[in-house]
Amino acid sequence: MRITLIVGVVTVTAVTAPSASAEIIDGANWADEVVEYSANIQNYDGFLMDEDMEWWLLKEPDCDVNENGYAWDPVDQDTVAGWRTTDAGEYVVMYWEHGLLDRSGDDLSIILYGGPFADAEVSASVDGVVYRLIGTIGGGTPGYLREETLDFAGLFDTCVHYVQVLRVASGPQTGMFFDAFGGDVYWGDFDGDCDIDLYDFASLQVCFSGDGGGIWGRACAPGDFDRDDDIDGDDWASFADEFTGPVQ
Ligand SMILES: [Ca+2]
Ligand SMILES: [Ca+2]
Ligand SMILES: [Ca+2]
Ligand SMILES: [Ca+2]
Secondary structure, eight states, rough: OOOOGGGGSSSOOOOOOOOOOOOOETTTEEEEEEEEEOOEEEEETTOOOOOTTTGGGGSSSSSSOOSSTTTTSTSSOOOOOOSSOOOOOOOEEEEEEEOOOOOSOEEEEEEEOTTTTOEEEEEEEEESSSSEEEEEEEOOOBBBBOOOOOOEETTTSSOEEEEEEEOOOOSSSOOOOEEEEEEOOOOTTTTTSSOOOHHHHHHHHOOOOTTTTOOOSSGGGOOTTTOOOOHHHHHHHHHHHHOOOOOO
C-alpha cells in the first residue's frame, strides 16, 4: 500500500529519541541486554558471568575470529557464555530494545555450540512477563558453532522483546555455550514499538542524510531500508510503502 504522509494534519507531540543501545549491525538486530540469568553462567574459560561480562552474549557473533567455524582455536576470543554445571534449570534471558517482528518463516537466530546431548527450551515474550515456548535446541559437536533458527509462528500479537533459553538436559555432554542472539531488523520502526507511525516519521526526518550521506548514529540505523549507508529518497519511499500507522 502506498500512502502519502501529510504531517501537517497530525501533530506529533513528542519525538521519542530512539535508544542508542539498539545493536543493528549489517542488517541484523542483535540482542541489547542480558536481563536475567541463573547463578552458574560462565564463559568457556570458567569465569562466571557478571554484569561487566554480559557483553559475551550481546551484539554480533564474535567468538570465531578466524572464521573456520570452530570456536576453540588459540586465536579466537572466548566471548561466549553457557552452563557451568551439569544440572538442568540454568537459563539466560535476552532483551531487544527494538522488538523482533513475526515474519514469514523463522524470526530468531541463536549462534551456539554444545555437547551432543544438550537440550534447551527457547521461550519468547512481548513484555517479559508472559513467555511462550517457541521451540527447543538440541545437541551438536562441541566447539563447532552453529546457528539455530526459530519461528514465532503467530504466537505473539506484537513484537518480541525477550527470549529465554532454559536448560532441560542434565549430565555429561549436555553443556551449551552461546555466542549471539539476533533477528531481522524492523526497518522504519525507529522507536522499536512494532509499528511505523508518525513518531517514526519524525525520526526519519531527523535522520535524513541524503544520497551517500551516511548513518548518523545507531538511533538512525532502522531508517536505512536498502542498507546502502544513507537515509535518502529511496529509503523515504520505502518508509511510505511500509507505513502502518499506530498498531497498538
Ligand atoms: Ca515467523
Ligand atoms: Ca559473543
Ligand atoms: Ca514505531
Ligand atoms: Ca539507504
